[in-house]
Every structure is written in structure tokens, then in C-alpha cells.
Amino acid sequence: MxxxxxxxxxxxxxxxxxxxxxxxxxxxxxxxxxxxxxxxxxxxxxxxxxxxxxxxxxxxxxxxxxxxxxxxxxxxxxxxxxxxxxxxxxxxxxxxxxxxxxxxxxxxxxxxxxxxxxxxxxxxxxxxxxxxxxxxxxxxxxxxxxxxxxxxxxxVQNRIMIVSLLIAVLSLALVLLFSEVLLRRVGELVRSMRIVAAGDYAHRLAVRGQDEIAELGGEFNLLTERLDENERQRRRFVSDASHELKTPLASIRLLADSVVQNDNVDAATMREFMADIGSEAERLQRTTEKLLDLSRLDDDIQVAPEPVDLRQTAIDALVMLRPLAGEKRVAIHSRLDDGCVIMANNDDAFHILFNLLENAVKYNVPDGSVTLTLEHDEESVTLTVADTGIGIPEEDRLNIFSRFYRVDKARSREAGGSGLGLSIVHDAVLAHGGSITVGANKPQGSVFIVSFPRATSEETGI
Ligand SMILES: Nc1ncnc2c1ncn2[C@@H]1O[C@H](COP(=O)(O)OP(=O)(O)OP(=O)(O)O)[C@@H](O)[C@H]1O
Ligand SMILES: [Mg+2]
Known part of the structure; x- marks a missing residue:
């Protein structure tokens, strides 16, 4: 020191x-x-x-x-x-x-x-x-x-000597003073770092002045803020995730207990209980799969991006969703242009399209419709999913990309939703350099617009 x-x-x-x-x-x-x-x-x-x-x-x-x-x-x-x-x-x-x-x-x-x-x-x-x-x-x-x-x-020699002595004493005093002030500020920074390192992420350094040390202090505060935010997110995520897993597990346990404790359960009730246990287990499985997808996106270890033709991905997703759309009596219209190629990976592209379309069908009304358009210009590819469903209140739009966020908790859970679909979409879009926005559809429903940089001919090799 x-x-x-x-x-x-x-x-x-x-x-x-x-x-x-x-x-x-x-x-x-x-x-x-x-x-x-x-x-x-x-x-x-x-x-x-x-x-x-x-x-x-x-x-x-x-x-x-x-x-x-x-x-x-x-x-x-x-x-x-x-x-x-x-x-x-x-x-x-x-x-x-x-x-x-x-x-x-x-x-x-x-x-x-x-x-x-x-x-x-x-x-x-x-x-x-x-x-x-x-x-x-x-x-x-x-x-x-x-x-x-x-x-x-x-x-003259004597005078120069006296002046020299004065200069020496004065400048050494100034240097001492200056280094004292400087080191005291560095000391404050170090103290703050120790406090944050000890786990107090809410701690902030009081930044004074405009110089490099102040800049260092500012950067340190930014870093601490991000650390703080990350820590908060991590805690929220862990508690949300455990809560999500706890609910179906509690149902399974309750159902199993009632089977075990009742001696004379008839076969039909037994089957009904077992079916319920099965669907809860299925929900657990879906949630854990989505959590794994999210943690893979978090890891940043992305597979090398390859050219993905979104038109083909969209067709695959539409095929998968046909049964659900039929069940919900929702019509799906699509206009898919050729040449909508982006640099991504197939799984992520599929998740994006599937989750957006699934939501558009799931949160729709009987005899409603979903319109998927895929178009491009020189630089970008734009994917629009518009529905005539129940819509998303404006105050919820900011939050729907957060993990486990559901607008209408009861309804969404009933529909088997975990509240993770859109956060997977969001993270995957950002991971491939794209952007996503959500708005209201007229006269009712929602519109999700995703835009990606279009793959260049060098990248696609065509
Ligand atoms: N097209 C839409 N219309 C109306 N509400 C929507 C739409 N898409 C999403 N939402 C709302 O946003 C919430 C978050 O959607 P998200 O896809 O993340 O989760 P989920 O559909 O509930 O579950 P999951 O997709 O994980 O099965 C939903 O619960 C729903 O309330
Ligand atoms: Mg969803």
C-alpha cells in the first residue's frame, strides 16, 4: 500500500x-x-x-x-x-x-x-x-x-541556493499532499471492492470529481450494479424454478397419497388419478426441458451458427401445431417468402417459431386466426406472428419475456404453460443478433415481430 x-x-x-x-x-x-x-x-x-x-x-x-x-x-x-x-x-x-x-x-x-x-x-x-x-x-x-x-x-550562487531549497521543500510537500489525496481515494476504492467481495452487492462507492480515479469508481459501481442485478435474477430464478417444480410435485404426492390411503378405490377413479399423475409428470418434464434450453442459451457456448432457411423451419413448426390449432378451432394463415436465410442454429430457430405460434394458438379465441409472415430485404429477415386472441395488456408487455411470467396465471397454468416459452424465444433471438418487439393487433390480439440480420451470400456459400 x-x-x-x-x-x-x-x-x-x-x-x-x-x-x-x-x-x-x-x-x-x-x-x-x-x-x-x-x-x-x-x-x-x-x-x-x-x-x-x-x-x-x-x-x-x-x-x-x-x-x-x-x-x-x-x-x-x-x-x-x-x-x-x-x-x-x-x-x-x-x-x-x-x-x-x-x-x-x-x-x-x-x-x-x-x-x-x-x-x-x-x-x-x-x-x-x-x-x-x-x-x-x-x-x-x-x-x-x-x-x-x-x-x-x-x-547569485547564494540566491539560487536559497530559491532551490525553497523549491525542493515546497515541491516535496506538494507531492506528499498530492499522493496522500490520491492514495486515500484509491484506498476508498479498495475498501469498497472488499465490501462488495464480501457479498454486499448493494454497496456503492461515492464518486467525486471527473478524473481517471472517478472514472474507475464509476466503472466499479456499474460492475457492482450488474453483479447486484445478476445476483437478484439468480435468486429470483432459483425461487421461481423451485416453486414451479414444487406445484406439480405436490399434486403428484397428493394424488398418490389418496390412492394409497383409500382401500376401496374403484378402477375408474384409480385410472383417473393415474392420468392426473401422468399429466403432472408431463408438465414437470416440459418445464425441466425448457429450463435446460434456457441454461444452454445462458451458457453462451453456442454451436457454430449455420445458414437456416426460416421458411422450412416455419413449415416444420406449422405441421407440429396443426393438431392444437384444430382442437382450438384456430385457423393459421401463412405467407412465407423465399430466401429468408439467417445465421443461427436449427434448434433455436425452431424454438422461436414454435413458441410464438403455440402462444398465438393457445391464447386465441374459438374461430380466431393466426397469421405468420416471413419476408426479407437486403439486410434483414422479418418474422411476424399476429393473432386475434385475448391480447396482452400493455402493462404486461414489458414483462412477458421474463422467466416464469404469465399474464393470467391461472389460465396459463391450466393451459399447461410454464411461463418460460417467451424467455427462451427472447434469449435465442438475442443470441443470434436479432431483436423482438410485441404490440397489439387490430382489432384484437397481439403481434410479435422478430427481425434478424440476413445471412450474406458469403455466409450461405451460394
Ligand atoms: N399471443 C399471445 N396472446 C396473449 N397472451 C400471450 C401471448 N403470448 C404470450 N402471452 C402471455 O405471456 C405469458 C408468457 O408466455 P410464455 O410463452 O413465456 O409462457 P407460457 O405460454 O405460459 O408457457 P410455455 O410457453 O413455457 O409453455 C403467457 O402466460 C401469456 O399470458
Ligand atoms: Mg408459451
Missing amino acids: HSIRFHFFAFIAALLLILLVLLNTYPLISSRDLVFEEKRSSLSSQASVVASSLSGLETLNRPGVEEVLRVLDVSGLSRILVADGQGRALYDSGGREDGSGDIAAALSGKVVFRSRFADSAFASSCAMPISSQGSTVGVVYLCETDTERAGLILD
Whole structure:
């Protein structure tokens, strides 16, 4: 938990250190170099003026040198030394500098310049040969100590140092503050995650601000919401499913008990009871089969989709429903276009058509009718099942695709319905990229419209 703060802090501190070291050295070094450069040119030009004036003398001796120096402006120098051709001092204004080495070098014809920055001063010196008729007759050695420039530079250095310290303290404090705030928010997120992980799906994180952490918090809340919803659905499903299974099981048990407990049941009653047990068992079987279909659709492990010609599927479903339609005195009309091919799997397509048509027949009125149309354009295939039946009240239309939802519970159960048919239809339609809507038929009844993306010629291979 603390390592991020440590890394962050160490990183910023290292960056600051590099920056401040650079700030404290580079400008000073370069301004020192500038001063050295300037000293070299001023001191050597002064030395060459003195040297050339002295070379004009007939003989190089102390009175002559003093005479020349009086005329020339040589103020501002800390030492002036003039030596003869053997390096003996003819004139020396006095000073602590040891110039013997430089003077010896100048006697061999070289100009020697030195400058250094020490003890809060620039100490510079220049030794220059005095030449007369091509030979070196002596040496001028000038020294200068500049404390003014050095003082300026030291002053700037001090200021930069103070400012640097201020910057360092301030930025480290800011970094600490910033990382504290950031980590506290991350900590809140982690705490929320732990709460949700412990099972409190109703928990939500209070999201503040607009930044990435806020975004993370928002995403976390969305995730939790979905988890919450899933959990609620799962619970509802389990309780609904057990309830659905419990009812026929209770009937079976009741029927079986009454057979067992009554000694003198006649054969006809016995048969009636057995038939009832059989039909309850059949209902159980239908429900469990539908539950299996649903869980297969939930699993998302879809068989690779293949081209399915809905016209053929519709004909198969219509054949299966003919007995029920006859029994209910419901007429089925159909208009099935060619080329209504979608990418799906045969079982799912059959479930969709069969369940919609079965409902349209089951929830119809005597002498009513069902109209099935199948048509397509370039991109989509549309399947419409319209009936003249009892209709679905508007407030129920949103719910009829939910598992175990029945509009009229008693009537539907009587008809053997489990309330799962439309949720299978709904899940299967979505699994194959389609959409489904329900509306009212005129003057009465319902219309279900399902639309699928039409299979392309590449997919069908035709
Ligand atoms: N065409 C329709 N006309 C009127 N009501 C309908 C129609 N289709 C569905 N319903 C209503 O919607 C409910 C849900 O339908 P669904 O097909 O999911 O379940 P079911 O028919 O009751 O049972 P199952 O199809 O599982 O045997 C039905 O109980 C019925 O009340
Ligand atoms: Mg149904």
C-alpha cells in the first residue's frame, strides 16, 4: 500500500535533485568561464601595452621602467613586476604571487596567462616577454585580484541556493499532499471492492470529481450494479424454478397419497388419478426441458451458427401445431417468402417459431386466426406472428419475456404453460443478433415481430 507513495516520492525527489544540482552548477560555471575569458583579454592587452612601451627603451633599467609606468595607466593591478633578460627583478610593486615559473617561461618567448577562482576572488596573472629587435630582453608580469566580480557571482550562487531549497521543500510537500489525496481515494476504492467481495452487492462507492480515479469508481459501481442485478435474477430464478417444480410435485404426492390411503378405490377413479399423475409428470418434464434450453442459451457456448432457411423451419413448426390449432378451432394463415436465410442454429430457430405460434394458438379465441409472415430485404429477415386472441395488456408487455411470467396465471397454468416459452424465444433471438418487439393487433390480439440480420451470400456459400 505504501510502496506506491514511496516510489512516487523517490522518483520526484531524484528528479528534483538532478534539476537543482544543474541549476546550482551550470550557470555559475559558465559565468565563471566568461569572467576568465574577459580577464585573459584585458590582462594580456594591458601586458602587451606595457611590454611594447618598455621595448622602446634603450636600456631596460629601474628608472626607465618607473618612467614608463608613470605614463601608462596601470591602476587596478595588484602586482607589477618587470624582470630583465636574466629574470632578475628590475621593478616590483610587491605582492604574494609566485610568478617565477611563469616569468621563466616568458623569458623563452611564451605568453603565460593564469586565472583561478579561489577565496572569494578571481586571481589572474599574465607573464609577457619584452622583445626588442627579435630577442627577448625582459618580462612583464602583471597580477590582478578581482573581488567585486567574485562577490557578485557568489551572491547569485547564494540566491539560487536559497530559491532551490525553497523549491525542493515546497515541491516535496506538494507531492506528499498530492499522493496522500490520491492514495486515500484509491484506498476508498479498495475498501469498497472488499465490501462488495464480501457479498454486499448493494454497496456503492461515492464518486467525486471527473478524473481517471472517478472514472474507475464509476466503472466499479456499474460492475457492482450488474453483479447486484445478476445476483437478484439468480435468486429470483432459483425461487421461481423451485416453486414451479414444487406445484406439480405436490399434486403428484397428493394424488398418490389418496390412492394409497383409500382401500376401496374403484378402477375408474384409480385410472383417473393415474392420468392426473401422468399429466403432472408431463408438465414437470416440459418445464425441466425448457429450463435446460434456457441454461444452454445462458451458457453462451453456442454451436457454430449455420445458414437456416426460416421458411422450412416455419413449415416444420406449422405441421407440429396443426393438431392444437384444430382442437382450438384456430385457423393459421401463412405467407412465407423465399430466401429468408439467417445465421443461427436449427434448434433455436425452431424454438422461436414454435413458441410464438403455440402462444398465438393457445391464447386465441374459438374461430380466431393466426397469421405468420416471413419476408426479407437486403439486410434483414422479418418474422411476424399476429393473432386475434385475448391480447396482452400493455402493462404486461414489458414483462412477458421474463422467466416464469404469465399474464393470467391461472389460465396459463391450466393451459399447461410454464411461463418460460417467451424467455427462451427472447434469449435465442438475442443470441443470434436479432431483436423482438410485441404490440397489439387490430382489432384484437397481439403481434410479435422478430427481425434478424440476413445471412450474406458469403455466409450461405451460394
Ligand atoms: N399471443 C399471445 N396472446 C396473449 N397472451 C400471450 C401471448 N403470448 C404470450 N402471452 C402471455 O405471456 C405469458 C408468457 O408466455 P410464455 O410463452 O413465456 O409462457 P407460457 O405460454 O405460459 O408457457 P410455455 O410457453 O413455457 O409453455 C403467457 O402466460 C401469456 O399470458
Ligand atoms: Mg408459451
